[in-house]
Amino acid sequence: MMDEKRRAVIECRHVSKTFYALSGDHLVVDDLNFNVYENEFVVLFGPGQCGKSTILNLISGLEPPTGGEILVSGERVDGPSPKRGMVYQTTNLFMWFTVMQNVEFGPKMQGVPKKERRERAQKYIDLVGLNGFEHQFPVRLSGGMQQRVGIARAYTNEPELICMDEPFGHLDAQTRYLMEEEVERISASERRTVVFVTNNAEEAIYLADRIILLHNCPTSVHKEYTVDLPRPRDYTSPAFLALREQITAEMDKTL
Numbered sequence: 001m002m003d004e005k006r007r008a009v010i011e012c013r014h015v016s017k018t019f020y021a022l023s024g025d026h027l028v029v030d031d032l033n034f035n036v037y038e039n040e041f042v043v044l045f046g047p048g049q050c051g052k053s054t055i056l057n058l059i060s061g062l063e064p065p066t067g068g069e070i071l072v073s074g075e076r077v078d079g080p081s082p083k084r085g086m087v088y089q090t091t092n093l094f095m096w097f098t099v100m101q102n103v104e105f106g107p108k109m110q111g112v113p114k115k116e117r118r119e120r121a122q123k124y125i126d127l128v129g130l131n132g133f134e135h136q137f138p139v140r141l142s143g144g145m146q147q148r149v150g151i152a153r154a155y156t157n158e159p160e161l162i163c164m165d166e167p168f169g170h171l172d173a174q175t176r177y178l179m180e181e182e183v184e185r186i187s188a189s190e191r192r193t194v195v196f197v198t199n200n201a202e203e204a205i206y207l208a209d210r211i212i213l214l215h216n217c218p219t220s221v222h223k224e225y226t227v228d229l230p231r232p233r234d235y236t237s238p239a240f241l242a243l244r245e246q247i248t249a250e251m252d253k254t255l
């Protein structure tokens with residue numbers, strides 16, 4: 001069960017977001033309220049185009065809300081910050097940099113001395129299973145390996161919060177399962193506060209401490225589920241399948 005005394009890393013309070021355009025205003029987020037607690041793995045789950053990426057962009061400070069406020073570690077978000085790491089569906093790696101250069105880029109920009117940032121980058125390269133690939137260029141790596149680089153890059157900044165926006169959406173089913181297991185393993189050994197976006201119920205249940213089911217656009221919190229199945233989870237266990245059925249049926253009500 002969630003211990004409400006834990007420190008809130010994210011506080012979304014009455015958040016709304018409207019995109020203004022000549023063709024008409026588009027209300028995408030409407031009175032969104034939720035907290036995410038320290039070291040919690042929260043999955044934002046909802047139908048396609050409901051506004052999940054928009055919420056992550058608001059939390060990471062890439063977009064300002066039009067109403068309400070978002071606090072991260074008690075401070076109002078008013079722009080992007082290296083304290084909030086992002087992992088995207090497309091890896092956005094620098095193709096002309098090696099794996100090591102990609103992973104150490106964040107600390108380098110923050111002026112972390114070379115020895116320290118190399119050690120830090122190596123720790124996370126090892127953690128994601130890319131030991132031996134430090135000097136390869138991303139183009140030589142598979143999609144799953146490129147996502148590992150993206151994850152190592154996010155962790156190497158040692159952010160207080162990592163946002164992952166459908167990071168395995170482009171991967172084939174088998175690689176996706178493998179990467180879900182990898183994220184499970186990484187977050188078991190390196191606890192972080194993670195907000196992970198998906199529209200895949202299985203992925204949500206496999207990874208989440210808590211699932212926030214979102215309404216269709218304009219989005220807000222429809223329902224929350226604390227997932228207390230033992231880890232690593234078994235996709236085929238009766239409890240897993242029952243929860244999947246329950247959440248999928250509930251999602252149909254949000255459409």
Ligand SMILES: Nc1ncnc2c1ncn2[C@@H]1O[C@H](COP(=O)(O)OP(=O)(O)OP(=O)(O)O)[C@@H](O)[C@H]1O
Pocket residue numbers: 019026028047048049050051052053054055166199217
């Ligand atoms: N910069 C923008 N300007 C105008 N409309 C936008 C902008 N960004 C997102 N939208 C609109 O907001 C709605 C929600 O988009 P968003 O990408 O947040 O949904 P999503 O749930 O992440 O979708 P998916 O599951 O397909 O990735 C969509 O209708 C989209 O067209």
